[in-house]
Amino acid sequence: MTATYLKAAFGDRIQVTLVESEQVTRIGVGEATFSTVRHFFDFLGLDEADWLPKCAGGYKLGIRFQNWSKPGEHFYHPFERLRVVDGFSLADWWLELGDRSQPFDRQCFITTALCDAKRSPRMLGGSLFASGLDGSLGRSTLQEQRDQFPYAYHFDADAVAQYLAEYGVKRGVRHVVDDVLAVEQDERGWIDHVRTRGHGDLRGDLFIDCTGFRGMLINQTLGVEFESFADVLPNNRAVALRVPREEATEMDPYTSATAMSSGWMWTIPLFRRNGTGYVYSDEYISADEAEAELRAAVGPGAEDAEANHIRMRIGRNKQGWSGNCVAIGLAYAFVEPLESTGIFFIQYAIEQLVRHFPDENWDPQLRLDYNERMHRVVEGVREFLVLHYKAARREDTPYWKEAKARKAPDSLLQRLEMASSHLLDDETIFPFYHGFENYSWNAMNLGLGIIPPTSRPAIRHIAPDNAKREFARLKAEADELVAALPSCYEYLASIND
Template identity: 65%
Template sequence: MISTVVIVGGGTAGWMTATYLKAAFGDRVGVTLVESARVPSIGVGEATFSTVRHFFDYLGLDETEWMPRCSASYKLGIRFEGWRAPGHHFYHPFERLPVADGFNLAEWWLRLGDPAEGFDRQCYITPWLCEARRSPRALDGSLFASGLDGPLGRSTLAEQRDQFPYAYHFDADLLAVFLAEYGRDRGVRHVRDDVVGAGQDERGWLTCVRTREHGELTGDLFIDCTGFRGLLINKTLGETFTSFQDVLPNNRAVSLRVPRRDPERMNPYTTATAADAGWIWNIPLFERDGTGYVYSDAHCTPDEAERALRDLVAPGRDDLEANHIAIRVGRNERSWVRNCVAIGLSSAFVEPLESTGIFFIQHGIEQLIKYFPDARWDPVARDRYNDAVAHAVDGVKEFLCLHYRAAGRDDTPYWKEAGTRPVPDGLAERLTVARSMLLDENAVYPRYHGFETYSWNTMLLGLGQIPAAPRAALAHLDPARAHAEFARVRETARRLVAALPSCHEYLATIN
């Protein structure tokens, strides 16, 4: 029987893990979380997947309980600016493509669409809502997408059958504080102390972590949430970390917390703006914006990156403190080694381009519950866990590599190199297919990684990778139903823009 779990490290990863374990097992498993008051968290403001709602519902938390405490706002998608060409933008929404006569609207757009208007506005409702800064909820709290509202209960990522239309932005530090209070109230033992070492038995398994003031903290299962340091998984157990720097260009970031000049001009989306040596994010929280420049230090110094970021998002505000971060891009060969599981940045990280950091945490936690060990420490369960985590990370790696290889920019040394870097073998094959036709479910990364076929095709079309011709079958089909679907998208978008409040207007009612 595994009855005690020790989590090393707090922050978003540590407290998401601790609270989820308590929600799942109650008092049947004791949970201790130890974190140092001297080790700062990296969180500067987080954007998420729409699937994160499963986490909050699993804990029994309503939006009105946690969002105001975390300066949270809604995210309907990501706006990509300048990736195809300066001045060009498109949206990657949380919205599946409508279908007419067996073919989705992106396929029909290749035959019937207006090239003068972006494919995203013709095929999706979400871009219209984004540009009008609309909330996904009406003032009475109802969701614009009928049939998708209501609590999920104790459900997981694997049970999401419908595409929920939004995710969240939140202050990661505030979320950790909120979850720490939630966890302590439900029996998580919280130890504030420095971890100075770890004990191991003759097999190399962990027996305890040693702290400066509280002595030895013993446990059956140890969870490493120490971020890029990998204190247990790498430094103690020596697990191999595989870098993705050969295929993904960025390895540093600098961030700023920026007061919004007009608080009511809150965008309900994350913005990713192409820059000379990487890209710049904007994450609008309820009371401020989280911003940052993700870049390659082969093409830009930290000082140059900070100045470029300040000039774009906070001119004249040199008083704002910058946070410089060295990014460890890649994953551990195994995230579960002996009796230690790494979750969060200590397990894997790619970069924040598609908001996968929280997704990796949530996925890792859910898989841990699924394969939770007993006294046998079944190696099959451990190996299944490691495979699931590795496949999710590798799939995201491929998807992000597509962004750089397919981007239309080549106007700086960084973008010239990014467009010619090697890609994983699987992605090379997919890009070959994409030159002839849009990808289908048989042509995207086949293991679960959080991104559906529509996401792959949205990025390809948005970045200007247009197949040579529409599918031949469309020339033999009556286009009437497709025309009707295009008209429905446009009419629904216009109706919702007129009916829904602004994002700030709605959130002000729950803050």
């Protein structure tokens, strides 16, 4: 992602070499993204209809949270902003007018109906259900996001990396498949060159460390300290299974996050197979027990699947950029897979690197600003993820009981206290850009059960007619779309032919 994007941003004014090992494999679990990843693909000029089928891709309209409150219950965190009526969000109105015996999300969002009915966001022929959002955004960035695009992707991360590497080579990236054996520093302690097995010493001005959890340049060579988040986010392991779905003619247009005894399980539907995995803390369950619990949850489809056990380094480097080295991806930070933020962090880091790109003067202010932004984006996501565990109502195992008592950032505890009185808005969620908007915070709070006992007093002084009409309109639009759109499988089969 980084090599190809830098080349697309700066063209022939910079030279980019991508070094990848054949021996050290990528993490490569089937992956889910944010809807804003479209800016990345548009910036490169890539057409979804071309790359998506080549990467076993599927659509993600949101995340379905299953069993986080009690068995059998689910709610969605969709990619959809809340509508506003007479100055108040539909969620505010729901507290006054909604049917509280029914889940909030199905009354306040359209996308949830499409998820339940497993619909594609595109009509056969390709047009998008949300009009006006269809065209390519061209060379736009996350900062220019105005509209909420209604879907993200599921894809085979290995295939995407391969596709992007090939595309990068066409645009002038030098691709070296080799092992880096050593990293040599100059007299300042900056990186001078990397020593490879078959291509000799590779020199450069700026080195991007994308070596994953090992942080070969940033940690092992430069000694930048890694700050663990284990005190607030204890999940430190995952076990993943690739489950074939060759014959199935149904496909979920969402990621599932299902609560398990000592963590949660992801299900990421790719075209013709599911990526599944159990994210857990080894304080509560062993690797063998986690694998057995995952296999039981997946069922017979997983019988022949080989388990991939992964140790996760949860936290972030104190600096993402040190000297002439910038760490991107798992080499910089990871806050566990819940809410699929890994690729979002990569995209944000690349964009910020382009924005703060150095010249031969190495202005330290550019580096400071970059580091501060990366620090904040991770901080915001960390808070948002801790919210999931604090607000979850499950208490049936030691893991879930202790989730309630576990340490949490003070700022989050204050926000949760406020959310139990009235809904959060742009001013009261985490205040810096971190990829999540107020609708996400409210979808999680209300979905998990942090529900104010009454509506805002102000709502009761406003005639409810407009809000009632909007609820009726939303329901009618959802019914119409469910009837008109093809199934997710049907649409993807049409572009995979």
